[in-house]
Amino acid sequence: MPGRFERKMYKATCSECGKETEVPFQPQEGRPVFCRDCYMKKKGMQ
Ligand SMILES: [Zn+2]
DSSP states (O other): OOOOOOOOOEEEEOTTTOOEEEESSOOOTTSOOOOHHHHHHHHTTO
16 A cells, blocks of 8 residues: 555664664664664763
8 A cells, every 4th residue: 555654774783782773874884873762862861
């Protein structure tokens, strides 16, 4: 059925906790990737 929004997600490993996660952008080498939990934690830190 068309009309469903499906965003391309990329599998990545969280640099913080090592959990497998999916991100809406292509993970780049040398760039840390964070899962949602760690991302929120970092954002909420300040
Ligand atoms: Zn994490």
